[in-house]
Amino acid sequence: MRAENGQVVLEIVDNGRGFDPEGKSHGGMGLANMRERAAALGGQLELTSAAGKGTRVAVRMDNTGAAAP
Secondary structure, three states: OEEEOOEEEEEEEEOOOOOOOOOOOOOOOHHHHHHHHHHHOOEEEEEEEEOOOEEEEEEEEEOOOOOOO
């Protein structure tokens, strides 16, 4: 977690198998739920992944100092 250009950024990175984020879903709701929760807090989910290259998931939101609902 870090502050960056007036935003709070929570980032998780791994060097695992990775996947195609545009590929077919296997019925899970995990990524959709993460996007919805980030949006509900006024943030944005960023996802970068590729087969064999690992995955990066980040949530960015303005650092307004407001408490989460």
